Amino acid sequence: MGTQTVSRRRAWLMAARPQTLPAAASPVVVGIGLALGTEVFAPLPALAALVGALLIQVGTNFANDYYDAKSGVDSDDREGFTRVTQSGLISPPQVRSAMIATFALAILVGIYLVYVGGVPIIVIGLASVAAGVLYAGGPYPFGSYGLGDLFVFVFFGLVAVTGTYYVQAAALATAFPLWLPPDTLPLAAVVASLPAAALSTNILVVNNLRDRETDEAAGKRSLAVIIGYRWSRVEFALLLGMAYTVPVVFWLTGFSLLVLAPLLTVPYAVYIAETVMTRTDGDVLNPALSQVGKLLAAHSALFALGLALPGVLG
Template sequence: MSIWVAGARPRTLPAAVVPVLVGTAAAAQGDLGPGRGIVAWRFVTAMVVAVAIQVGTNYANDYADGVRGTDSPDRVGPVRLVGSGLAAPAAVKRAAVLAFAVAAVAGLALAIAVTPWLIVVGAVSFAAGWLYTGGPRPYGYAGLGELFVFVFFGVVATVGSAFVQSESLSWLAFGASVPVGLLATALLVVNNLRDIPTDAAAGKRTLAVRLGEPATRVLYAVLMFLPFATVPFVAGLGGRLLGAAALLAVLLVPKPVLAVLEGARGSALIPVLGATGRIQLVFGVLLAAGLWLSA
C-alpha cells in the first residue's frame, strides 16, 4: 500500500485541493445567512473529483513514461512504479483508470445536481490528464504541460468549484484562479527542472528542456512571486479584503526560490518540490479563509 501511495505522488495533491478550497470560498455569499450559500456535499464531491483526477493523472503519467522508457533507473525524484519495476504496467494503468472512474462517478452526481455541461468539462479534464504523457502525441513531451496545468488546475478547477456552488460564473472566481494556477504551474516547473538531464536523454522535450536550466530557474522564481502581486486585485473584487491574508505565505517563498536560483539540482530539488506544495497549500488556505470570512 505504501508503494501505491508513493506512486500517487502526495506532494502534488495541493494542486488539487487548493482550487476547490478557493473556488468554494469565492462562491460564498454573505447575504444568504450563516451557511453563506455553500452546499456541503457539493464541496466534498468536488474535492473527490479534483483529488481523483490528480491521482489518476499521476498514475497515467507513471504508466506512459514507464512503457515509453522515459523513466530510467537513474532518474531522481518521487518513486515511479513502472520505471522502477515496483509494479506491472497493466496494474498501474488499472490504477489510473480506477482513479478516473472515481472522479467520473462523483462528477456525474454534480452534473445531475447542477448541469449536464459538467460532464463535458469532466471528459476534457480526463483527456488532459491522460494525454499529458499518454497517447500517440503527448503534449507534455511538446513543452505544453505548464500551459495545461495553469488552465486545468488553475482556471477550470477553481472556477468549476465556484460554479457547482453558485451555478454562475463570477469575476472573483476567475481572478482567484490566476494565483492558484501560477503556483500549480510552479510545482510542475520545479519537477521538470529536476528531470532535465533524464528527460533530454529520453527525448522528452518539456518546457524546461526547451528553455534550459538558467531560464527555467528564473521562470520558477517568477511563478512563485507573481501570485502575490495578484492578491490585492483578487481581494479587491467584491470588497473581500480579508483575502489579502494570503500575502503572509510569501514569507515561505525565499528559501525554495534561493535554492533553485543558487543551482540546486537532482536530489537537492526534492525538498524544493515539497516546499512548493506546502506554500501552495498555505497560500490557498489563507486566501480561501479570507474570501470566506469577508463574504
C-alpha cells in the same frame, strides 16, 4: 531504495503520490472560500468537487507512472521520486488498471456534478480526464512537448477554481443547465484561480528543472528542456509574482483586508525561490518540490479564508 524493502501497500502509496494532493485540493478550497464569501456555498457540490479533483490527480499520477515507464522517459538515472512501474515494484498492467479504475470513480462522482452543473460540467469533466491521460500517454503526450505547464495552469488552476465555484452557484439555479446560468461564473472566480494556477505550475517547473538533463536524454521535450534553466527560473519568478499580486488586486477592488492573508507566506516563498534560482541537483530540488506544494496549500488556505470570512461573519 531497494525494491525488496518496499511493501505492497507502500508501493501503491508511492504510485498514488499523496504528496501531490495539495495541488488538487488547494484550488477547490479557494473556490469554496469565494463561494462562502459571495453566499453561494453549497456543501454537497463542494464536497463532490473536492473528491473528484483528488481522484483525477491520483489517476493522473498513475497515468504518468505507467506511460513514462512505457515510453522510456523514466530510467535508472532519474533523480526524482521512485516510479513504481519503471522500478518493477508494480507490474504495468496493474498500474494501468488502477489508472482506469480511478478515472472511472472520478466519472461516477461527476455524474452528481453533471446533474447540478449540466452540460458545462460534462465538458469540463471529460476534458479533465482526457487531459490526465494524454499528459503522458497517447500519440502526442503533451507533457513531452512543452505543454505540461499550460496543462497544469489550466486544469489545476483555472478549471479547478472556477469549476468548484460554478457547481455551487449552479446548485442554487436550475438542475442540469444547458449552459452557464446567469451569475454562476463571475470574473472574480476567474481571477481568484490565478494564484493556485501559478503555484501549481511552479510545482511542475521545479520538477522539470530537476529532470531537465534526464528528460532531454530520453527525448522528452518539457518546457524546461526547450527554454533552458535561465528562462525556466524566469517563469518560476513570474508565476510566483502572480500568486502574490492577485490578493492585492482583490483588496484594491473592494474586498476585505483579510484577503491579503496570503502575503504572510512571502518569506517562505522567498526561501524556496533562493533554492530554485541557484540549484539543479535532485538532492536539493526534491525537497523544494515538496516545499512548493506546502506553499500552494498555505497560500490557498489563507486566500480562501480571506475570501470567505466577510461573507460568513456578515
